[in-house]
Amino acid sequence: MLEKLYRYLNNETGERVCTDITDEACKHVPKNYFLLIFSSVFTKLGDTLSNPKTVLTWLMSYVNAPIYLISLIVPIRESGSMVPQVFLSRYVNRQSIRKWIWVVGSFLQFLAIASIGFIALFFEGTTAGWLIILAVIIFSLSRSICSLSSKDVTGKCIPKTRRGKLKGYTVSISGILVLLAGLYILYKSKSDATINFYSNLIFFASVTWLIAAIIYSRIKEFPSNIKSNEEESSFISKLGLLKTDKHFRDFVIARSLLLCSALTAPYYVLLAQKYIGKEAYLLGLFIIAKGIASIISSPIWGKFADKSSKNVMAIAVLIASVLGIITFFVITYFQSIRSLTWIYPIAFFILGIAHGGVRLGRKTYIVDMAKGNQRTNYVAVSNTVIGLILLVTGGLSALVSLISIEGVVLVLSLFGLLGAFKSYTLPNVE
Known part of the structure; x- marks a missing residue:
C-alpha cells in the first residue's frame, strides 16, 4: 500500500527513481518517505501552535512583556538554531547513524x-518576557541539532526529484491540521480566551515534538561514511568554504537577503494589535490564514522546487517584498483602511504563501547542491552565518520597531527585492 501511494504521489510508473542514494536505501524509500512526512507534520503543527511570529508574540503581549523583548523572539529563535551548527557539525560528521541526534533534539524541544x-501561567510583565526568551534559547539550541541532522537523513533516504514534493506534502498536511487548530481558537475565543487557554495551547504544541521523536526513530537509515579525526575539517576551514566555493557563497548571500519573509511576520501581528486590538479571535484568524496558505501553496511550491528550487526562492521572496511595500503605504497613508480587521489576516495569508516558498526552495536547493558530509558542512556554515546576520538585523529591527513598526516592514522588504534578484542568478542544481 505504501509503495502504491508513494508511486501515486510522485507520478512514478516505471522503475523507482533512486538518484543520489544507495541501493540499500532505495529499498526503503516508501516507508521512510511517509515516516519523514508524518514526523515533520507533527513538528510543523507544533511550530505553528508555538510560533514566535504569531502565538508567542500574542502570548507575550497578553502577559504584558515589553515590546523590545517581543521583537527579539524571532531572531533569537532563528539565530539560536543556526549559529551553533558550525561547531556541532564536527560531532554530527562523526556519527554514521544520525537519526538519533534528531530524536534527542526533538525531545528537548518538547521540554522547552x-x-x-508554565511561565505564562505563573509570571507576568518583564519577568515573564525574559523567562520566555530563555526557554526560546533552549528550544533553539535543540532545534539546531535537528536541523543539522535532518538534511543529511533526508539526503540519504530520499532520492533527488522527490525531496521537494516530500516537503510540499508535509507542509500541506500540516496546514490542514493548522487550519483546524485556528478554527478551534476562533471558536474558543468567544468564551474562554484566558491565560489558561493560551497555556494549554502551548502544552499541546509541546507534545507534538514528543510524538515526532517517536515516529522519526522508526526511519531505516544506513550508515554514512565518516571521517577520522585527522580528516575532519576544522571550524576555520569550514568557514573557508565561503571564500573557496563561489556557488556556495552566492547561495548564502541570496539566503541572507531572503530573511524579510521571516522577520516581517511578527510585525503584521503587532500592527493588527495596534490598530484593531488584542481580541483572541484575531489570533485564530492569523493561524487559519497560515493554515490555508500552506494547504494551497505547498504542493505547488514542492513540485516547482523539484524543477528549479532557485526560482521558487526568487518568486516567493518577491511576493513577500511587494506585500511589505504595499502594507507600508496602506498603514502610513490610508488610515480608514488600516482600521479594517480583514486586511491583516489577508496580508498574513499572502506572507504565509511567500514564506512557505522561501523555506521550501532554500531547503531543497541546499540538499540537492551537495552530498554526504559536504551537505552537513554546507548546512552548518550557511546556518551559522545566517544566524549571526539574524542577530544583527533582529536587534536593529527591535530598536526601529520602537519608532515605527511599519518602517521595519518596508526596510526588510526592500532587502527582499535584492534577494529575489540574487536567487534568480543562482545556477540550477536539480
Missing part, C-alpha cells in the same frame, strides 16, 4: 516549549 506554558 512545555516550560513556556
Whole structure:
C-alpha cells in the first residue's frame, strides 16, 4: 500500500527513481518517505501552535512583556538554531547513524516549549518576557541539532526529484491540521480566551515534538561514511568554504537577503494589535490564514522546487517584498483602511504563501547542491552565518520597531527585492 501511494504521489510508473542514494536505501524509500512526512507534520503543527511570529508574540503581549523583548523572539529563535551548527557539525560528521541526534533534539524541544506554558501561567510583565526568551534559547539550541541532522537523513533516504514534493506534502498536511487548530481558537475565543487557554495551547504544541521523536526513530537509515579525526575539517576551514566555493557563497548571500519573509511576520501581528486590538479571535484568524496558505501553496511550491528550487526562492521572496511595500503605504497613508480587521489576516495569508516558498526552495536547493558530509558542512556554515546576520538585523529591527513598526516592514522588504534578484542568478542544481 505504501509503495502504491508513494508511486501515486510522485507520478512514478516505471522503475523507482533512486538518484543520489544507495541501493540499500532505495529499498526503503516508501516507508521512510511517509515516516519523514508524518514526523515533520507533527513538528510543523507544533511550530505553528508555538510560533514566535504569531502565538508567542500574542502570548507575550497578553502577559504584558515589553515590546523590545517581543521583537527579539524571532531572531533569537532563528539565530539560536543556526549559529551553533558550525561547531556541532564536527560531532554530527562523526556519527554514521544520525537519526538519533534528531530524536534527542526533538525531545528537548518538547521540554522547552512545555516550560513556556508554565511561565505564562505563573509570571507576568518583564519577568515573564525574559523567562520566555530563555526557554526560546533552549528550544533553539535543540532545534539546531535537528536541523543539522535532518538534511543529511533526508539526503540519504530520499532520492533527488522527490525531496521537494516530500516537503510540499508535509507542509500541506500540516496546514490542514493548522487550519483546524485556528478554527478551534476562533471558536474558543468567544468564551474562554484566558491565560489558561493560551497555556494549554502551548502544552499541546509541546507534545507534538514528543510524538515526532517517536515516529522519526522508526526511519531505516544506513550508515554514512565518516571521517577520522585527522580528516575532519576544522571550524576555520569550514568557514573557508565561503571564500573557496563561489556557488556556495552566492547561495548564502541570496539566503541572507531572503530573511524579510521571516522577520516581517511578527510585525503584521503587532500592527493588527495596534490598530484593531488584542481580541483572541484575531489570533485564530492569523493561524487559519497560515493554515490555508500552506494547504494551497505547498504542493505547488514542492513540485516547482523539484524543477528549479532557485526560482521558487526568487518568486516567493518577491511576493513577500511587494506585500511589505504595499502594507507600508496602506498603514502610513490610508488610515480608514488600516482600521479594517480583514486586511491583516489577508496580508498574513499572502506572507504565509511567500514564506512557505522561501523555506521550501532554500531547503531543497541546499540538499540537492551537495552530498554526504559536504551537505552537513554546507548546512552548518550557511546556518551559522545566517544566524549571526539574524542577530544583527533582529536587534536593529527591535530598536526601529520602537519608532515605527511599519518602517521595519518596508526596510526588510526592500532587502527582499535584492534577494529575489540574487536567487534568480543562482545556477540550477536539480
